[in-house]
Amino acid sequence: MLRPAANPARTPRTASFVPLIQREIERMIGTGELTGGTRINESTLALRLGISRGPVREACRALEQIGLLRSELNRGFFVREVSTKEALDLYDIRAGLFGTAGRLSAAIITTVQLRGLEELIGAMDAAIEAPDIATFYTLNNEFHRQVVVASDNDKLIELYPLLEAELHLFRRRGLVLPGSMRTSNDEHKAILDALRQSDGTGAARLLERHILAGKARFLRTLEDDSATEARPGPLDPRQSRSKDR
C-alpha cells in the first residue's frame, strides 16, 4: 500500500514517507474516498499505512498549505470544503493565470506542441459525437494542461493544477454540462488559431474568456440547483461560516 522500499519496519533511508503519504491523501481526495469536511484520523491513517503519526502530520501540514486540508486546534485536520464564493474566486484566478499562460505560450510554442493541441481538439470532437462525456472531460483537462506547459513557466506549471485541485473540493462535484461541450471545443479551436499566429494578446483574451465561460456555466448550474432543490436552507450549522456568494 505504501512502503517506500517495500520494507516492513526497518528503513534503509532511501526516500521519505512524507511525499508518499501526501500523494496518497491527495489521491484519496481525488477519488472521493475522502470527501469534503471529513476529519483525518492521524492514528488510523498511520496504522493503515504501517507508519507512525509523525510523517502523517507533516504531510497533512503540507496539504494544509496548498489548500486541500484545514486544521483546527486540538481537533486535527479536515478535508477542506470550498464555498461557492471561493469556487468563484478560484475561477477568476484561473482565468487570469490561464490567460497569462496563453500569452507566454503564443510566443514560444513549438509546432509539435501545436500539433498536439490540434489532435486533442480532434479527439474531443469525436468524444462529442459519441457522446462520451468522461473522455471529453479527460481530453479537455489535458488540453488545458498542455497550454500551461507550453508557457515554459515552471512556477505556473506547478501552480495551475493546484488551483484546479482545490476547485474539486467544491461541495457538489462533477458539474459537467453535456450541452456545453461543443461550444467549449469551438473555443479551443479559436485558441489554437491564436496560438498558431503567435497572437499573445488574442490567445490570452480567449483563454481568459474560456475559463470565465466555465465560471458562467458553473453559476448557472448553481442557480438551477438552488431553484430545484427547494431552497437548501442554512444547512450545516457548524463549519463554513462562508457567506456563500
Place this chain on the structure above:
Amino acid sequence: MLRPAANPARTPRTASFVPLIQREIERMIGTGELTGGTRINESTLALRLGISRGPVREACRALEQIGLLRSELNRGFFVREVSTKEALDLYDIRAGLFGTAGRLSAAIITTVQLRGLEELIGAMDAAIEAPDIATFYTLNNEFHRQVVVASDNDKLIELYPLLEAELHLFRRRGLVLPGSMRTSNDEHKAILDALRQSDGTGAARLLERHILAGKARFLRTLEDDSATEARPGPLDPRQSRSKDR
C-alpha cells in the same frame, strides 16, 4: 522569543507551536537573518525556541510547500534560492494575477479605497522628493496590497503575497532603482484613474504592464551586473551544494 502562552514546558493547549514557528522562520528569512541556501538546523532551532523538533519539522514542511524552503533527503531543509529564470517566471505570474486583481477591483472598489490609494500616491510623491527610497518601497508595497485587497478575492489576497515573498529569495536582493520611482508612480496614477472610471480592462492592462515594467528593470539590472561582474560564467551548475554559510 516564542512561548505560545508564556509557558515554559507544560502546555495548556491554547495554540499550536507550528504556526508560530512558521511565522518566526518567515520573519528570519524576511529580515535576511536566514539567507538563501543556508540549512535549517532543526535541533538547534528547536532548542533555541525551547521546543522539540516535531513542530519545527511541521513548520518547515509547510514552508516547503509555499516555496520558501526546499528539502533534501537526509540533509534536511534549506532556505530556497530563486534562480534568475524562476524570478522572471514569478514576474510573469504576478503580472497576470495583478491584472486580474485590477479587473476585479475596478468593478467593486469603494470610494474610501480609492481615497486610500490616492493618499498613498501622494505620499510616494513626497518620498520621491525627499528622496526616501525606503519609505517609497514600503508605500509601493502597500499600494499593491490595497489593489489586491480591493478585488475581494480572498484566495488572490492570500496567494499574491506568497509570490512576492518567494521573489525576495532571489540571490541578489534589494534591486531598487531610484531612477524608476517617478515613472513607477506615474503608472500608479494611471492605474488609479482606470479604477476610478471602473475601467476593468484598462486597469488590468495597466497593472499588468506595471509589473512587467518592473520585470524589465529587473532584467536590465541583471545585465548591468553581469557586465560589471566580469562574467560570472554559467553559474549555478545545479543548486549550490552550499557549504552552509
Place this chain on the structure above:
DNA sequence: TTGCCATTAAGTGTTGACAGTTGTCGGTTC
C-alpha cells in the same frame, strides 16, 4: 606531502509514549 579509508561526531527520519483536550454516554436532578 598527498590520497585513501576507518572512525566518529552531527543531524535527519521515524517511532512510541505521555499530557491535555474534545466529545460522548449514562446518570442525576428539576
Place this chain on the structure above:
DNA sequence: GAACCGACAACTGTCAACACTTAATGGCAA
C-alpha cells in the same frame, strides 16, 4: 421528559529516544 454533570474513551499536540545517513576528522600508506 429535558437539561445539567461527571466519568470515560478517543484523539491531538508535543516530547524524548533510537536508527540511520552524511560529512568531517585523523591515521596510515604511497
